[in-house]
Amino acid sequence: MTKLDSKLPHGPLAEQWNTHKADIKVVSPANKRKLDVIVIGTGLGGASAAASLGELGYNVKIFCINDSPRRAHSIAAQGGINAAKNYQNDNDSVYRLFYDTIKGGDYRARESNVYRLAEVANPIIDQCVAQGVPFAREYGGLLDNRSFGGAQVSRTFYARGQTGQQLLLGAYAALNRQVAAGNVKSYPRHEILDYVIIDGKARGVIARSLVTGAVERHGSHAVVVASGGYGNVFFLSTNAMNSNGSAAWRAYKRGAWFANPCFTQIHPTCIPVHGTQQSKLTLMSESLRNDGRIWVPKNIEDVRRLREGKIRPSQIAEEDRDYYLERRYPAFGNLVPRDVASRAAKERCDAGYGVNDTGLAVFLDFGTAINRLGIDVIRERYGNLFQMYEKITDSDPYHEPMMIYPAVHYTMGGLWVDYNLMTTVPGLYAIGEANFSDHGANRLGASALMQGLADGYFILPYTIGDYLAKEIQTAHIDTSAPEFAEAERAVVERIDRLFSVRGKQTVDELHKKLGHIMWENVGMARSRESLERAIEEVAALREEFWRDVRVPGGNWEMNPEIEKALRLADFLELGELMARDALNRNESCGGHFRVEYQTEDGEALRDDQHYAYVAVWDDDGKLHKEQLNFESIKIAQRNYKE
Amino acid sequence: MKLKLKIWRQAGPKAKGGFETYDIDGISPDTSFLEMLDILNNNLIHAGKEPVVFDHDCREGICGACSLHINGYAHGPDSEITTCQLHMRKFRDGDTITIEPWRSAAFPVVKDLVVDRQAFDKILQAGGFVSVNTGGVPDANSIPVAKDDAEESMDAAACIGCGACVATCKNGSAMLFVAARVSSLAKLPQGKIEASRRAKAMVARMDELGFGSCTNTQACEAACPKGISITHIARLNREFLKAKLKD
Numbered sequence: 001m002t003k004l005d006s007k008l009p010h011g012p013l014a015e016q017w018n019t020h021k022a023d024i025k026v027v028s029p030a031n032k033r034k035l036d037v038i039v040i041g042t043g044l045g046g047a048s049a050a051a052s053l054g055e056l057g058y059n060v061k062i063f064c065i066n067d068s069p070r071r072a073h074s075i076a077a078q079g080g081i082n083a084a085k086n087y088q089n090d091n092d093s094v095y096r097l098f099y100d101t102i103k104g105g106d107y108r109a110r111e112s113n114v115y116r117l118a119e120v121a122n123p124i125i126d127q128c129v130a131q132g133v134p135f136a137r138e139y140g141g142l143l144d145n146r147s148f149g150g151a152q153v154s155r156t157f158y159a160r161g162q163t164g165q166q167l168l169l170g171a172y173a174a175l176n177r178q179v180a181a182g183n184v185k186s187y188p189r190h191e192i193l194d195y196v197i198i199d200g201k202a203r204g205v206i207a208r209s210l211v212t213g214a215v216e217r218h219g220s221h222a223v224v225v226a227s228g229g230y231g232n233v234f235f236l237s238t239n240a241m242n243s244n245g246s247a248a249w250r251a252y253k254r255g256a257w258f259a260n261p262c263f264t265q266i267h268p269t270c271i272p273v274h275g276t277q278q279s280k281l282t283l284m285s286e287s288l289r290n291d292g293r294i295w296v297p298k299n300i301e302d303v304r305r306l307r308e309g310k311i312r313p314s315q316i317a318e319e320d321r322d323y324y325l326e327r328r329y330p331a332f333g334n335l336v337p338r339d340v341a342s343r344a345a346k347e348r349c350d351a352g353y354g355v356n357d358t359g360l361a362v363f364l365d366f367g368t369a370i371n372r373l374g375i376d377v378i379r380e381r382y383g384n385l386f387q388m389y390e391k392i393t394d395s396d397p398y399h400e401p402m403m404i405y406p407a408v409h410y411t412m413g414g415l416w417v418d419y420n421l422m423t424t425v426p427g428l429y430a431i432g433e434a435n436f437s438d439h440g441a442n443r444l445g446a447s448a449l450m451q452g453l454a455d456g457y458f459i460l461p462y463t464i465g466d467y468l469a470k471e472i473q474t475a476h477i478d479t480s481a482p483e484f485a486e487a488e489r490a491v492v493e494r495i496d497r498l499f500s501v502r503g504k505q506t507v508d509e510l511h512k513k514l515g516h517i518m519w520e521n522v523g524m525a526r527s528r529e530s531l532e533r534a535i536e537e538v539a540a541l542r543e544e545f546w547r548d549v550r551v552p553g554g555n556w557e558m559n560p561e562i563e564k565a566l567r568l569a570d571f572l573e574l575g576e577l578m579a580r581d582a583l584n585r586n587e588s589c590g591g592h593f594r595v596e597y598q599t600e601d602g603e604a605l606r607d608d609q610h611y612a613y614v615a616v617w618d619d620d621g622k623l624h625k626e627q628l629n630f631e632s633i634k635i636a637q638r639n640y641k642e
Numbered sequence: 643m644k645l646k647l648k649i650w651r652q653a654g655p656k657a658k659g660g661f662e663t664y665d666i667d668g669i670s671p672d673t674s675f676l677e678m679l680d681i682l683n684n685n686l687i688h689a690g691k692e693p694v695v696f697d698h699d700c701r702e703g704i705c706g707a708c709s710l711h712i713n714g715y716a717h718g719p720d721s722e723i724t725t726c727q728l729h730m731r732k733f734r735d736g737d738t739i740t741i742e743p744w745r746s747a748a749f750p751v752v753k754d755l756v757v758d759r760q761a762f763d764k765i766l767q768a769g770g771f772v773s774v775n776t777g778g779v780p781d782a783n784s785i786p787v788a789k790d791d792a793e794e795s796m797d798a799a800a801c802i803g804c805g806a807c808v809a810t811c812k813n814g815s816a817m818l819f820v821a822a823r824v825s826s827l828a829k830l831p832q833g834k835i836e837a838s839r840r841a842k843a844m845v846a847r848m849d850e851l852g853f854g855s856c857t858n859t860q861a862c863e864a865a866c867p868k869g870i871s872i873t874h875i876a877r878l879n880r881e882f883l884k885a886k887l888k889d
């Protein structure tokens with residue numbers, strides 16, 4: 001028996017969401033007050049969901065690992081948020097946004113979900129403006145737009161280079177309003193370490209206070225996982241230091257199946273790694289590709305002289321520069337999707353044209369744009385990004401091109417959800433980056449913010465009602481039930497076990513080892529051989545971890561080392577599943593590039609006949625397939641050349 | 643680089659804290675300040691000692707988690723950056739660096755260099771929002787906003803809620819933090835409607851939570867990693883007065 005019922009609506013795509021909304025149940029205001037919902041995470045998805053559910057009258061508890069909900073990693077999103085408002089009159093439409101997203105995802109996402117996403121993107125912009133989000137404006141007072149990769153229209157709304165911050169502050173403000181109204185109770189500095197399933201339904205969580213170490217039981221009628229992605233499995237990524245996969249992975253261990261774990265996004269424009277002491281990587285927004293041109297020298301001799309510091313990039317003549325994205329993809333140029341841009345950078349660096357001392361960097365050059373628009377316009381558009389770059393690298397991008405290289409940024413894979421955003425565990429939902437549903441094998445720029453807010457403001461608050469309508473007779477969940485005791489005991493045992501290892505290696509040292517295995521073997525280029533190696537090495541490292549990790553201090557205090565150890569223990573399992581999934585997928589698509597499957601000119605070669613499915617892994621590690629059907633879009637090889 | 647670190651250690655909120663000194667060597671000037679602390683912690687764990695606890699997350703100057711007083715400066719000696727953006731090239735080989743938590747009555751120490759800043763959330767809960775529910779709002783372009791107003795709103799909205807302003811102010815006032823939010827919303831038609839009510843409620847909550855009063859020393863502006871201007875305090879005062887006049 002398979003549990004995979006995606007509950008996709010039927011009928012014409014443009015009517016599906018409306019029909020579905022009309023079909024699902026609603027809960028009366030009086031009954032909403034009797035129902036408890038737990039939300040895990042306070043990024044765009046979690047904060048917007050909790051605020052909206054609170055407004056509707058549910059009793060909401062929201063948990064986050066930071067000291068304030070405002071610090072969730074959505075805050076760091078720079079570039080923008082997409083919506084098909086067509087304010088620029090450039091022939092944008094819901095259909096075009098839908099089409100670009102399916103194509104950008106290399107035909108590995110569900111049509112129904114993506115169409116709905118494109119539809120609800122417009123009200124998101126309205127909502128944010130009503131909340132007082134200071135989006136960029138034109139002189140006439142109307143909203144400004146810019147372009148992002150994978151699109152030929154200007155549909156990205158932005159607030160300087162701090163769009164994620166401003167949207168999150170909007171959602172956080174809405175959340176604060178509900179906290180003040182008593183509809184939402186906020187639990188900062190709390191981490192979710194397990195779920196409680198009673199009679200097959202999600203009924204609560206086990207949380208640990210990161211201040212006191214106390215392990216707490218919280219019951220609810222439904223649980224929403226909004227804990228983000230698992231990019232930190234690679235150790236070095238653009239994710240925040242505390243971002244982790246544990247809330248999702250623990251859900252998986254309790255029966256929420258995991259979809260497409262191998263789909264990882266490597267972002268093309270990050271500041272290159274500088275040495276072995278580095279703790280994280282910094283993204284330079286994709287918006288920079290509106291005006292920045294990417295290049296490496298044409299002649300290997302110039303590369304050598306650059307690396308030796310004998311010439312500056314500006315001394316290389318125009319005709320001696322290889323603007324390789326413009327050369328290979330004339331129609332989209334520097335605005336190809338992220339996976340394509342990342343691979344192209346790797347291709348040039350692998351061929352020996354990397355421009356810094358490690359050979360792992362390419363130029364992102366604003367010279368042309370500064371000549372055309374003037375330095376002030378560039379400063380207004382990207383000032384804070386340029387400042388950030390300069391503080392890190394000590395080099396001034398107004399005068400010398402930036403050096404960039406791809407880095408792990410986002411995970412398209414995540415908990416499998418049906419059209420209602422419910423996982424395979426009844427009553428357990430996953431939204432935002434924590435689920436798998438909308439981006440296929442590659443996410444387009446400015447679409448993560450869109451999805452987080454779409455799920456939280458406009459989708460989950462409706463769909464969760466369909467489930468909760470059947471729960472109105474269920475009293476508040478009794479946390480003295482044996483299932484709570486069992487889950488709590490398991491958590492306490494895991495913590496005790498980690499302290500008792502008393503080995504020789506620190507958590508960070510072991511995490512770096514995992515990151516190295518993952519980046520080398522499950523990174524931008526994967527092969528059967530590398531993946532088989534990764535599976536073996538991750539398993540061995542897991543064993544090493546449980547034998548040799550050193551967790552100092554004790555449980556009953558603030559202790560970041562135990563937090564990190566618990567997260568790494570989960571990454572060591574998740575990393576293996578990622579490799580297994582990548583090994584199973586004998587094709588290249590989006591961010592998943594298997595070197596065995598490429599076209600003559602090095603493009604990803606999909607195999608639609610055999611792999612047009614969502615790979616869904618159950619908690620025994622068995623693969624299930626959800627076939628993807630393309631009815632509105634003709635499936636084709638992605639072409640960004642013409 | 644070789645450095646001497648004088649770091650505030652405090653086991654818990656009620657424990658008595660004190661400075662401890664640590665030596666560290668082999669630090670590259672390109673290393674960030676927090677990476678330097680990571681290395682120190684790794685060394686401490688190997689030496690069987692307890693690592694130093696500090697708040698941090700995004701490490702790119704936007705989440706507002708990091709919060710260190712370094713050599714007497716909030717976020718260290720460089721201007722308009724957070725601690726996580728500070729790099730060791732700003733120090734000299736052989737330097738002694740003193741590292742303390744934020745010091746403010748409203749931000750009690752949790753452990754070592756970590757403080758409790760929930761008072762900021764509470765101030766915002768008092769009114770730092772526009773009272774609209776999800777859904778049922780007009781089209782985003784139905785109300786034009788002058789570009790200059792949007793830009794000024796954004797200047798104030800850049801606040802990351804780190805608390806450097808409070809930690810730097812000799813009175814422990816949160817005026818710049820409150821003013822940034824009040825001003826950002828007051829500059830937009832959507833937020834203007836509730837502007838004076840909001841100012842009054844947030845200031846009242848700030849006073850309740852044990853923050854000091856503003857005596858216009860302007861130290862907060864200098865310490866703000868986002869360069870938020872004290873002119874926003876003037877706008878807050880205007881809105882506050884308007885509310886008072888209505889009373």
Ligand code: FES
Binds near residue numbers: 704705708
């Ligand atoms: S760690 Fe986020 S601002 Fe410093």
